[in-house]
Amino acid sequence: MNVYVLLAAAIAAEVTGTVSLKYTEGFTKPLPTAVVAVAYGAAFYLLARVLTLGMPVGVVYAIWSAAGVALVAVIGALFLGERMNLTMVAGLALVIGGVLLLELGGDR
Template sequence: MGWIFLAVAVLSEVCGTLSLRVAASGRKAWYAWVAVGYVLAFVFLSLTLENGVGLGVAYGIWAAAGVALTSLASKFLFKESLTPVMMFGIVLVMAGVLLIETGSTH
C-alpha cells in the first residue's frame, strides 16, 4: 500500500507545482490548488513512510518522479523547453534513485 500512497504523493506534488505555474502567471485563485496539492503530497508521503517505505527511497522517488513529470508536463502545457541535455539530467537523477532503491534491499 505504501507504493500506492507514494504514487498519489508524486501526482499531488506535480499538480501543486503545475498549479503554481498557472497562479504565478496572474491567475491568483490557483494558489488554492497549489496549497491543496502540496498538503496532499505531504499527507500521502507521510502515509508512504507509515507503510514501511524507507525515507531515503520514498523521498528519492518522490523528488525524481516529481521533477521528471513536472518537466514533461511543462513542455506540453506551458510550451517550456526540454532540451536533450535537460532530458539526460532527468535520466541521471532517475538512475541515481534506482541505485538508491536497489542498494537499500540488501
C-alpha cells in the same frame, strides 16, 4: 493500501501543486492558489503515510523528488511551451537512474 500506490498519489499531488503554481500569478488568483494549497497538503499527508508504513525516508524522498522533477519537466515541455534539450533529457535520465540504484541497493 500498497505503499507504492500511496507514493504515486503523493507524487501526483505534488506535481499538480507545482504545475498549478504557474497559474497563481503570485498567489493573486484564488482558484489556482487553492489548488496549490490542497495539492501540497495532500502530497505531504500521503508522503507521511508512506513513511509510517515503513518505507525508508531516503528512498521515499528520492523517488518522490526525482519523479516530481521528471514529470514537471515533461509537462512543462509538452503543455506549457517550455524548452527541453538533449542535455536536460540526459540529466533527467541520470536522476531517475540514481533513484533506481537507491531502490535496488536497499535491504530486502
